[in-house]
Amino acid sequence: MTAMASAGTDATQSPSAPTILDVRGLTAGYGGAPVLQNVDLVVPTGSITAVLGANGAGKTTLLRALSGLIKVTEGEVLLDGQSLRGVAVEQLVRLGMAHVPEGRGVVAELTVDENLRLGGLFRRDNADVARAIDEVYQLFEPLARRRTYPGHQLSGGERQMLALGRALVGRPRLLLLDEPSLGLAPRVTAQIMALLRQLRDRINLTVLLVEQNVRSALSVADQGMVMSLGRVVVNAPAAKLRNDENLRHTYLGF
Amino acid sequence: MNFATFVTMTVDGLAQGAAISAFALALVLIWRAARVVNFAQGAMAAASAYIAVTVIQHTGSFWLGLAAALISGAIFGVFVESSVMRFASHTAPLNAVILALGSTFIIQGALGAIYGPDLRDPGNPFSHAYRMVAGVGLPSDLNIFTFVSVALMVVGLVLLFGKTKLGLRLRASAFAPEVSRLLGINVSFMRTVGWALAATAGALAAEVILPTQLGVNPNAMDGVFVTAFTAAVLGGLDSPIGAVVGGMILGLVLNYVTGFVNPVAPPVATLVVLLLVLLVRPNGIFAGVKERHV
Numbered sequence: 001m002t003a004m005a006s007a008g009t010d011a012t013q014s015p016s017a018p019t020i021l022d023v024r025g026l027t028a029g030y031g032g033a034p035v036l037q038n039v040d041l042v043v044p045t046g047s048i049t050a051v052l053g054a055n056g057a058g059k060t061t062l063l064r065a066l067s068g069l070i071k072v073t074e075g076e077v078l079l080d081g082q083s084l085r086g087v088a089v090e091q092l093v094r095l096g097m098a099h100v101p102e103g104r105g106v107v108a109e110l111t112v113d114e115n116l117r118l119g120g121l122f123r124r125d126n127a128d129v130a131r132a133i134d135e136v137y138q139l140f141e142p143l144a145r146r147r148t149y150p151g152h153q154l155s156g157g158e159r160q161m162l163a164l165g166r167a168l169v170g171r172p173r174l175l176l177l178d179e180p181s182l183g184l185a186p187r188v189t190a191q192i193m194a195l196l197r198q199l200r201d202r203i204n205l206t207v208l209l210v211e212q213n214v215r216s217a218l219s220v221a222d223q224g225m226v227m228s229l230g231r232v233v234v235n236a237p238a239a240k241l242r243n244d245e246n247l248r249h250t251y252l253g254f
Numbered sequence: 255m256n257f258a259t260f261v262t263m264t265v266d267g268l269a270q271g272a273a274i275s276a277f278a279l280a281l282v283l284i285w286r287a288a289r290v291v292n293f294a295q296g297a298m299a300a301a302s303a304y305i306a307v308t309v310i311q312h313t314g315s316f317w318l319g320l321a322a323a324l325i326s327g328a329i330f331g332v333f334v335e336s337s338v339m340r341f342a343s344h345t346a347p348l349n350a351v352i353l354a355l356g357s358t359f360i361i362q363g364a365l366g367a368i369y370g371p372d373l374r375d376p377g378n379p380f381s382h383a384y385r386m387v388a389g390v391g392l393p394s395d396l397n398i399f400t401f402v403s404v405a406l407m408v409v410g411l412v413l414l415f416g417k418t419k420l421g422l423r424l425r426a427s428a429f430a431p432e433v434s435r436l437l438g439i440n441v442s443f444m445r446t447v448g449w450a451l452a453a454t455a456g457a458l459a460a461e462v463i464l465p466t467q468l469g470v471n472p473n474a475m476d477g478v479f480v481t482a483f484t485a486a487v488l489g490g491l492d493s494p495i496g497a498v499v500g501g502m503i504l505g506l507v508l509n510y511v512t513g514f515v516n517p518v519a520p521p522v523a524t525l526v527v528l529l530l531v532l533l534v535r536p537n538g539i540f541a542g543v544k545e546r547h548v
Contacts, residue, residue, distance in 0.1 A: 069435075091438070110425060118426050
């Protein structure tokens with residue numbers, strides 16, 4: 001990960017850390033009643049934000065609305081201060097935003113290598129794409145041993161590595177990650193969380209992490225946001241969510 | 255029935271199979287790209303065959319006519335996709351079928367109005383006569399032209415899909431459209447490219463099939479559509495290799511049925527094969543592991 005690390009900056013959060021993602025009054029849904037209502041969220045560059053909440057709270061819908069996969073009816077999403085209104089889904093990777101969808105999004109019919117190459121197709125710098133793919137293979141050893149295997153032959157953990165690795169090939173600045181721990185062994189989940197922390201510290205990657213697994217998400221997050229029925233009910237530093245028993249009991253159920 | 259006749263029948267069956275394969279490929283490519291069985295493919299292929307006829311008449315060159323057929327095929331593919339099929343609802347598959355059938359009537363009606371009801375000579379210069387060697391009929395010039403042109407197309411497609419960035423985009427878009435969009439791929443453009451490729455294959459199919467039929471007319475490819483659809487289903491509908499193998503098998507079966515059973519039996523035999531495939535192996539003989547993650 002040397003090349004990725006070279007872009008690294010100081011990861012300590014200061015109040016003046018620039019905002020990469022600014023969500024203002026976002027309302028969105030699948031037609032009919034809105035699933036997201038008036039969601040506000042400020043994500044500082046180089047931070048990890050955990051999006052928490054029960055099933056059906058609107059976490060996945062939030063990521064899908066940010067990516068433009070579902071229609072935003074009200075409110076605005078600003079990436080680096082620029083509105084994403086009217087920006088096509090296909091353009092977002094070019095703006096530095098990568099979305100690893102729920103269910104991991106590995107193309108089951110394509111090989112590991114082809115999946116990784118997909119992550120760099122939008123880029124012009126072929127040499128750097130090749131470098132980024134090599135870095136992913138160094139980062140995730142099991143993938144390097146399965147380059148020519150089709151996606152459907154991988155284990156759950158390997159698929160998560162592949163989906164994450166494929167996003168990294170695009171050298172994103174903002175990573176939207178939907179339930180990376182789903183169906184994974186605790187050991188693998190811990191590895192992935194550690195990797196996110198590493199990426200934040202080394203290359204100043206910003207992560208918006210949707211998780212059911214509250215404990216592991218809060219173990220790496222800088223800030224946490226709790227959603228319920230499509231609204232934001234709590235927005236607080238992760239340390240506060242971890243330590244404030246009252247908050248934990250009320251919103252996170254442990 | 256002697257050995258020589260059997261050899262000739264096999265050779266002819268394989269050539270017919272190659273032609274069916276080309277048309278089946280057209281159906282499979284669109285199915286992969288857009289999840290639509292293109293019922294308009296026959297009419298589109300007939301249209302490009304008419305273009306070839308016109309070009310051959312004016313220039314006297316079969317090769318220019320062939321090129322015109324392939325290019326116009328691609329253009330028809332883009333046109334039908336972008337003007338009609340793009341607007342078919344993805345939640346109601348029947349809509350796409352009805353739109354494709356409607357396009358068929360419009361194209362066939364237009365061809366009839368422009369070119370009239372007469373059968374036209376497709377203008378293919380290759381001889382139908384078998385090479386006789388020691389009493390055994392070996393491939394005719396037309397057979398060889400069919401084998402070579404279809405083989406070139408298959409190799410071209412294999413290289414395109416397997417070795418190029420465009421091919422990777424096309425495959426990813428077909429298998430996982432939403433993920434592909436998130437990775438920056440313009441999926442709707444890829445679908446249009448898929449239609450162009452498929453219609454080009456369909457146009458080539460017309461150029462190798464029509465010389466063996468009565469002549470070019472607006473409905474000339476209708477019967478072939480049923481055969482090619484059966485071949486595509488036999489091969490799994492999702493698999494280009496399956497379409498080629500399915501086409502070859504069907505070409506042989508139909509030719510043997512013509513020879514051993516009854517010359518008018520092949521259309522019935524086609525439907526029997528289709529029925530058997532759907533009953534015994536509905537996912538086709540090439541159905542692989544299908545586990546989708548979107």
